[in-house]
Amino acid sequence: MVEELSKTSVLTISPGQSAVFVEKQLGEKTEIVVGAGAHIRHYRLHDGQDHMLSVRIEQGASYEVITLHRGNGNLMLSFDLAQENAFCRSDIVYVLHGKQESLIRSNVRHNADNTVSRQMVKGAVGGQAFAAFEGGVFIPYERKKIDGAQQHRALLLSPDAAVNAVPQLEIYADDVKCAHGSAIGSLNKDQLYYLRTRGIEEQEARHLLTQAFLDEVFDTIAEEDIREEFKQLAAEGLQNGV
């Protein structure tokens, strides 16, 4: 069952509940508590004012969110793995064009033992747009058996586009396995060439490759209609900025 949400400010998931949410209108702030053992998947479109999401994940619960950010308003995300065996996946796709400028900030805090976090952030920035990604993974003193991973990949699609990235690991405990990576670059020239030798126009080839780059995130959406819709929304966000 997929449930449509709109501009939720507070969402409390009862223990043990499983649900899939889609939310295409975001308010200023959303606070979510995922009760023990609950399993939530949440797909969000951010395309308006500044938005802040703060999520608390309790004992054995999992919260998986994919956010598509289309360059309007800044996006602030905060995840609190508050109790043992909590799991969080918080993927982000951002697409910016024209003169858009935005800041995307994410904080994952492993406040309990045996917690796992995953984050894949993919961005495509065209025109004269500018995106800044600041992503933190924080592990306080004395925590044990922590596994955190964060990846950020950005494509600069035009000569005037720019991206800043500050992925941060802040770790105060030794029983951890953490990794992060970040890369900023352009479309692979060999791939572009390959497509063009097959008769695909350059503009189209660029579109195709950019889509494929972002699809790595979208393809994890199990519900086909949501998946296709988000791909479409991302394509609109690029607005031929490719």
Added chain:
Amino acid sequence: MSAWLEIKDLHAKVGDKPILNGLSLSINAGEVHVIMGPNGSGKSTLSNVLCGNPHYEVTGGSVIFKGKNLLDMTVEERARTGIFLAFQHPIEIPGVSMATFMKYALNSQRKAAGEKELDAVSFMKRIKIRSQALEISDEMLKRPVNVGFSGGEKKRLEVFQMAVLEPDFCILDEMDSGLDVDAVKVAGNGVKIMRSPQRSFLVISHNIKFLKEQIMPDKIHILVHGRVVAEGDQGLLDKIDRSGFSEYQKEAVA
């Protein structure tokens, strides 16, 4: 006269789970013993407990080795007393070459024994003789410990370490698993070369052919639910080959 290695009523657990439940066995100098048993019977636990792996907790019993209480000793003290474990899954140590690793190991053992550290020349000599016998190239010795080696190469390097360190008591934990026929032979050869009246072996394996042709043990112990339920000579191998462990498992449950 007590045996060279005497394990008495050994109990051990991992976390809250008891694995060894009163295991007893003894081995005399120069003997080769084999431990067999179904999965989960405690074979690997026994080898880890004998070496003092802190992951396992001993809850009762005793282990006397060459007149010393093994359970009172740290991991490295046991190693320096002459206990060697050929790991079932050898551990990777990136950036540290096998040659460097052996130099550290050998010298810390020699220091503990009050002997002089080996100079570079004698060390290389000691290494070379053994690496050549085990078909280990110089290039392999320069590569980091267990990083990027095939299963067979790793096992061969375990035998090589055993040959370099010349321990009194060797535990081979699934030495032959995951190896092709030739690699099993090289491993078996290594053991054959190492056999001596002053050195004993405890071999954990499922491979009857390997045991019969390469190891030729003096005694076989069958382990079920953390206890020795049967013992015998090589004849026992043929029996296991025919009918497996089911008979012993039933007994143990009853």
Added chain:
Amino acid sequence: MTQEKVSALEAVSDTYHYGFETQISAETAPKGLNEEIIRFISAKKKEPEWLLEFRLKAYRHWLTMKEPTWAKVSYPPIDYQDIYYYAAPKSAESPKSLDEVDPELLKTYDKLGVPLHEREVLAGVAVDAVFDSVSVATTFREKLARQGIIFCSISEAVQNHPELVKKYLGSVVPYTDNFFACLNSAVFTDGTFVYIPKGIRCPMELSTYFRINAKKSGQFERTMIIADDNSYVSYLEGCTAPQRDENQLHAAIVEIIVMNDAEVKYSTVQNWYPGDKEGKGGIYNFVTKRGLCKGVNAKLSWTQVETGSAVTWKYPSCVLAGDNSVGEFYSVAITNNYQQADTGTKMIHIGKNTSSTIVSKGISAGKSQNTYRGLVKMGRNAENARNFSQCDSLLIGSQCGAHTLPYMISSNPSASVEHEATTSKISDEQLFYCRQRGLDAEEAVSLIVNGFCKDVMQKLPMEFAVEATRLVAVTLEGSVG
């Protein structure tokens, strides 16, 4: 003649082997900092007017600056008026040759393992030794001079090669750059000057050994290396200090200029006194190191092994201005007990086809904090620039911290920036495996850590690599229970 006395502290502490103090009468300026002191230093060094002006300009600017607080380090406020800004061994004012150098000083350097006597220099390392504020001996000078290489103290360079010093002083690190660089520009007392002429490959490794000896003295050395077109030099820097309960400030500047097709390798083994197990004493190591790859195909490579100091604040950087220029940064930073290190690099890509590589290995033990902080910037004109960074952290014990803060800025779509980082601990399995072979826990940790650092250690010149490997073990003593 004074007699060298090994500090009583050395007897109680087994870990810091360089904690002795040399009993040498020192000539010091009065404590504190003001324009008079700066004039005193400048006069002592018989400096030309322009240099005094440079110092005074820096000092006046410094008065308007605030100490930076953004680094992940904390320490009690420094009283800049409680420091001696000039301390020179009396006999060492201007030694003309080794024979004139105070034998006590020579003994000290012997003890540190610095081969000062040319006959003892087997490896062909030319050494400039800086003792407190003054450069006391520069070996091999004549031999190098025959090839036109200038290797001397910066004070001598000011006297003998003023045109070079004037041209480049502050050209890479302007006095306005940061608080500590500004302070250094006002009060720097000595340091090393290297000039490699066009087309010359320096035939030996050049080395400076820094030593803080006098009590309550700061060390503010300034190093300049200029590699002219198509030249090459490898430069080594080592440092030690006596054990003292109070903290001592070390605020140095290193400026490097690399011209067309030239290459400079700069290696540091930093082993300043780190303080005791309770975090008392130790050196504040606040250093600005920067090189400008000015020419086409210029290459600058920083390698550092940081094991000492109570607090380290240091980001050896490369400004890659020349097309095709190359910047490298290889770093091992080990902290134990209460040490704090905030270190990394900056790679500023300006020219086309510039490339940079960053390999950083951080090890934290005890209650220490170890931060990698790096900046990679791809400017608008940095066509096809490339960067790859690998930052790995290893944690030993549950009370230390490891932090990775890379800043990546790209304004050129043809440029590529890649950063990978991992944080992990030494696995129980690795420890067990080593101990099963007979190594005790400390040996095992030091072996595993040296393996972890190998990619960086390999970049060090041979004689430094051996020293660095040993320092890893010394620094980690007591880190495993």
